Amino acid sequence: VLTGTVKSVSRGPPQEPGWAVVSVLSLHKSGGLALPQPAKGATLRLQLPCRLCPALKKGSSYVLMGRLGADGGALLPPDAFVVPYRPQQQQVLGNLSKRPCRGTP
Numbered sequence: 001v002l003t004g005t006v007k008s009v010s011r012g013p014p015q016e017p018g019w020a021v022v023s024v025l026s027l028h029k030s031g032g033l034a035l036p037q038p039a040k041g042a043t044l045r046l047q048l049p050c051r052l053c054p055a056l057k058k059g060s061s062y063v064l065m066g067r068l069g070a071d072g073g074a075l076l077p078p079d080a081f082v083v084p085y086r087p088q089q090q091q092v093l094g095n096l097s098k099r100p101c102r103g104t105p
Contacts, residue, residue: 001028001096003085004044005061011051018048020056020076022064025085028097032068046076054082061085063093 004022011018027039047069048054054076056062065081066074076082 001031001063001065001081001093002026002039002044003028003061003063003093006056006058007043009048009056009058011048014051018051020046020048022046022062025061026090026093028093032072033074044074046074048076050078053078054080056082063089 002022003025005025007021007023009018009020022044024039024042024044030039033044046064046066048056061084063081063083063085064076066076067080069075
C-alpha cells in the first residue's frame with residue numbers, strides 16, 4: 001500500500017500492457033516491493049494489464065494497493081484498490097503501516 005502522484009501514463013497498443021510512473025509520497029506496506037529507503041520521492045513504474053482501468057490521471061495523487069508481478073515488478077490489475085488520496089487519510093494509513101500482516105506469526 002502506497003500513496004503516490006501519477007507523473008505519466010502510457011497506454012500503448014491494444015495487445016500490450018500500459019505503464020504508469022508514480023512518484024511515491026509514502027509507503028505503508030511494501031509487501032516485498034523493492035524500493036530505495038527512504039521511499040518518499042522514489043519513482044515507481046507500475047504495469048497496467050488493462051488499458052482502460054484503473055483510470056489514473058496525470059498529476060493526481062492516489063492510495064494504491066496492487067500486486068507483485070512474476071518478475072517482481074509492480075502490477076496494478078483492474079481489481080486493484082485505487083482511490084484518490086486525501087490528507088485526512090494519513091492517520092488511518094499510518095495506523096495501517098504499524099499493524100503486522102495477518103499472514104505472519
